[in-house]
Amino acid sequence: MEVKARAPGKIILAGEHAVVHGSTAVAASVNLYTTASVRLPSSSDKDDIVKLQLKDLALEFAWPVSRIKEALGGFVGPISTPTSCPAECLKTIASLVEYQNIPEAKIKLASGVSAFLWLYSSILRFVPVDVAITSELPLGSGLGSSAAFCVAISAALLALSGSVNVDQGHCGWMVCEDELVLLNKWAFEGEKIIHGKPSGIDNTVSTYGSMIKFRSGSLDLIKSNMPLKMLVTNTKVGRNTKALVAGVSERAIRHPDAMISVFNAVDSISKELSILLQSSAHDDMSLTEKEEQLAELTEMNQGLLQCMGVSHGSIETVLRTTSKYELVSKLTGAGGGGCVLTLLPNLLSGTIVDEVIAELESCGFECFIAGIGGKGAEISFNDLA
Amino acid sequence: MEVKARAPGKIILAGEHAVVHGSTAVAASVNLYTTASVRLPSSSDKDDIVKLQLKDLALEFAWPVSRIKEALGGFVGPISTPTSCPAECLKTIASLVEYQNIPEAKIKLASGVSAFLWLYSSILRFVPVDVAITSELPLGSGLGSSAAFCVAISAALLALSGSVNVDQGHCGWMVCEDELVLLNKWAFEGEKIIHGKPSGIDNTVSTYGSMIKFRSGSLDLIKSNMPLKMLVTNTKVGRNTKALVAGVSERAIRHPDAMISVFNAVDSISKELSILLQSSAHDDMSLTEKEEQLAELTEMNQGLLQCMGVSHGSIETVLRTTSKYELVSKLTGAGGGGCVLTLLPNLLSGTIVDEVIAELESCGFECFIAGIGGKGAEISFNDLA
Numbered sequence: 212m213e214v215k216a217r218a219p220g221k222i223i224l225a226g227e228h229a230v231v232h233g234s235t236a237v238a239a240s241v242n243l244y245t246t247a248s249v250r251l252p253s254s255s256d257k258d259d260i261v262k263l264q265l266k267d268l269a270l271e272f273a274w275p276v277s278r279i280k281e282a283l284g285g286f287v288g289p290i291s292t293p294t295s296c297p298a299e300c301l302k303t304i305a306s307l308v309e310y311q312n313i314p315e316a317k318i319k320l321a322s323g324v325s326a327f328l329w330l331y332s333s334i335l336r337f338v339p340v341d342v343a344i345t346s347e348l349p350l351g352s353g354l355g356s357s358a359a360f361c362v363a364i365s366a367a368l369l370a371l372s373g374s375v376n377v378d379q380g381h382c383g384w385m386v387c388e389d390e391l392v393l394l395n396k397w398a399f400e401g402e403k404i405i406h407g408k409p410s411g412i413d414n415t416v417s418t419y420g421s422m423i424k425f426r427s428g429s430l431d432l433i434k435s436n437m438p439l440k441m442l443v444t445n446t447k448v449g450r451n452t453k454a455l456v457a458g459v460s461e462r463a464i465r466h467p468d469a470m471i472s473v474f475n476a477v478d479s480i481s482k483e484l485s486i487l488l489q490s491s492a493h494d495d496m497s498l499t500e501k502e503e504q505l506a507e508l509t510e511m512n513q514g515l516l517q518c519m520g521v522s523h524g525s526i527e528t529v530l531r532t533t534s535k536y537e538l539v540s541k542l543t544g545a546g547g548g549g550c551v552l553t554l555l556p557n558l559l560s561g562t563i564v565d566e567v568i569a570e571l572e573s574c575g576f577e578c579f580i581a582g583i584g585g586k587g588a589e590i591s592f593n594d595l596a
Numbered sequence: 597m598e599v600k601a602r603a604p605g606k607i608i609l610a611g612e613h614a615v616v617h618g619s620t621a622v623a624a625s626v627n628l629y630t631t632a633s634v635r636l637p638s639s640s641d642k643d644d645i646v647k648l649q650l651k652d653l654a655l656e657f658a659w660p661v662s663r664i665k666e667a668l669g670g671f672v673g674p675i676s677t678p679t680s681c682p683a684e685c686l687k688t689i690a691s692l693v694e695y696q697n698i699p700e701a702k703i704k705l706a707s708g709v710s711a712f713l714w715l716y717s718s719i720l721r722f723v724p725v726d727v728a729i730t731s732e733l734p735l736g737s738g739l740g741s742s743a744a745f746c747v748a749i750s751a752a753l754l755a756l757s758g759s760v761n762v763d764q765g766h767c768g769w770m771v772c773e774d775e776l777v778l779l780n781k782w783a784f785e786g787e788k789i790i791h792g793k794p795s796g797i798d799n800t801v802s803t804y805g806s807m808i809k810f811r812s813g814s815l816d817l818i819k820s821n822m823p824l825k826m827l828v829t830n831t832k833v834g835r836n837t838k839a840l841v842a843g844v845s846e847r848a849i850r851h852p853d854a855m856i857s858v859f860n861a862v863d864s865i866s867k868e869l870s871i872l873l874q875s876s877a878h879d880d881m882s883l884t885e886k887e888e889q890l891a892e893l894t895e896m897n898q899g900l901l902q903c904m905g906v907s908h909g910s911i912e913t914v915l916r917t918t919s920k921y922e923l924v925s926k927l928t929g930a931g932g933g934g935c936v937l938t939l940l941p942n943l944l945s946g947t948i949v950d951e952v953i954a955e956l957e958s959c960g961f962e963c964f965i966a967g968i969g970g971k972g973a974e975i976s977f978n979d980l981a
């Protein structure tokens with residue numbers, strides 16, 4: 212039997228950086244997915260092996276189940292109560308990962324492999340499995356690839372373990388509504404292994420889909436009533452998120468009055484944006500008017516991010532290029548490179564979208580057309596017997 | 597006898613647009629001058645003629661003194677009490693200007709010629725003169741060329757009329773300190789003819805030089821203790837100042853909470869900037885540290901202007917170009933084209949400045965290196981006898 216689970220990436224629509232200083236931010240799912248396929252090996256496979264394939268990276272890891280069980284068996288708790296991986300256990304996991312000889316260039320993936328081992332041990336409890344991961348999300352570019360990885364793996368493992376109720380008779384993808392709380396908690400435990408102190412936003416968006424308004428640690432799911440399509444441009448410029456966050460804080464120390472006003476402006480924009488997105492189609496505004504409002508708020512937010520000093524030459528190039536086509540863009544996430552969002556109005560012709568993409572890709576960027584605010588984690592069963 | 601008067605242009609260092617909504621702004625003089633030379637015709641010139649030459653534009657206007665006197669004699673008041681040109685009189689002046697057949701392409705200059713006629717009639721009271729104007733200031737690009745025109749003309753006419761006390765024995769340029777209030781008022785009357793409802797900032801900066809902090813109609817002269825050099829880049833993109841100002845107001849109506857915070861942020865930046873500029877050299881900060889602070893405030897202000905929606909592709913091009921050299925820029929004035937300021941740190945090598953200028957000029961822009969916060973109006977006498 213094979214279980215597939217897919218989980219979407221996320222974008223920050225408004226409020227990145229300012230959220231660290233108490234402002235509201237809005238995140239949304241993006242229909243680029245990470246998919247985890249988990250298969251119980253056929254009975255002809257003699258060896259009890261746990262296999263993890265990262266297909267896009269052409270990496271494959273394998274451990275004898277006995278070895279994992281011996282190392283981690285003493286640490287795992289009940290499936291129904293997701294627990295953090297203890298520091299001691301992290302060391303043990305690290306030795307299991309080291310044993311795999313990850314190429315130096317891909318060493319950042321080690322924490323993802325560690326997260327996998329903790330989720331596998333905690334949820335599936337030492338059953339031999341083949342796990343294959345594929346993803347449409349670029350790594351480390353702020354689209355929540357690590358959270359989608361944790362959500363997809365956790366969802367597939369929970370489904371296979373029978374810990375969540377999923378209608379196996381159903382064809383195609385299905386959402387495991389009732390079990391999302393448990394799924395989200397496990398994914399968060401994986402994120403903690405990868406990121407140390409994640410905000411929980413990425414895994415929550417990836418689990419529940421749609422959009423989330425968040426502020427000072429409190430998250431509210433919001434239901435968008437506005438079909439949103441965006442061009443996501445990956446500048447491929449790597450950045451140091453911690454340094455960017457620290458840079459904004461230092462600027463806020465040097466210029467407290469101005470920066471408090473800037474964070475307040477961002478807070479107002481995020482709140483207005485979330486009201487706009489939730490307003491229904493038969494409200495006063497037409498879709499085109501809503502799109503214009505959204506574009507204006509997006510342009511304003513980008514100006515405020517530039518005011519915080521987190522833009523970058525590559526981001527400005529995307530802005531200049533898209534503005535030639537009268538399209539509005541903003542950075543999403545940490546800035547300093549990473550990804551840029553460009554609003555694509557519903558009535559925009561495909562020809563123009565193609566031209567914009569061609570021009571951006573000629574600068575060496577990578578473009579994705581993405582639907583925003585769609586479904587979260589989904590599961591699909593395949594009876595291979 | 598010939599009197600020359602020169603008056604500088606101005607730049608807005610911080611706070612443009614937000615000042616319309618109650619924020620503080622800071623303006624400074626820029627050492628690009630408009631010069632007015634006023635000469636009493638030699639006694640061999642039989643005809644009583646008033647001649648105005650706009651040398652940079654290769655335009656020359658002439659009126660019989662008798663004609664001007666007949667038209668405007670009934671309207672002028674005392675020199676010591678600058679008065680506004682009455683609406684009726686403006687019509688009469690318009691007919692004097694029309695009579696000159698200004699080329700269609702230069703019709704915008706008509707209001708400047710009208711201002712000249714009012715200042716000439718009020719101050720010199722129908723004496724035949726030759727007036728020649730030259731200017732280093734680009735017209736209509738936000739550098740205060742019209743104010744410098746009014747200040748230079750008023751200063752030269754006041755000096756020639758003997759209404760201000762200037763030490764004629766002195767060589768070179770001299771500042772007529774005591775008479776600046778009168779000069780500024782007359783120049784303001786000229787500005788009103790050109791602009792309708794000017795703020796009074798441009799003529800005040802051009803008259804007094806140095807820097808001015810202004811908010812809700814109140815102006816404070818400030819004395820800078822920081823040598824400032826800037827690259828002023830004229831994008832040569834014409835813009836509609838009224839439409840840009842209206843655009844910001846409309847945005848403020850659509851998004852009041854966010855925009856109030858944006859204006860507050862600008863207010864804080866302007867206040868911080870004016871304290872920074874006034875702090876003396878032996879304060880805690882080195883010049884380099886002060887320059888870094890100034891650069892940061894300038895970058896923040898530019899981000900906020902982008903948030904207001906008054907930037908422009910040409911401005912972004914200047915920003916991108918100068919940022920490659922790690923130089924910080926911001927638009928100055930109305931935005932939507934016009935001029936861009938780039939801070940030139942005192943220790944910056946001339947080679948780099950030359951490279952930046954070459955790159956900007958290859959985009960079709962015009963660059964000036966300018967000292968900021970220098971002298972205001974100055975007068976020089978030349979005894980031609």
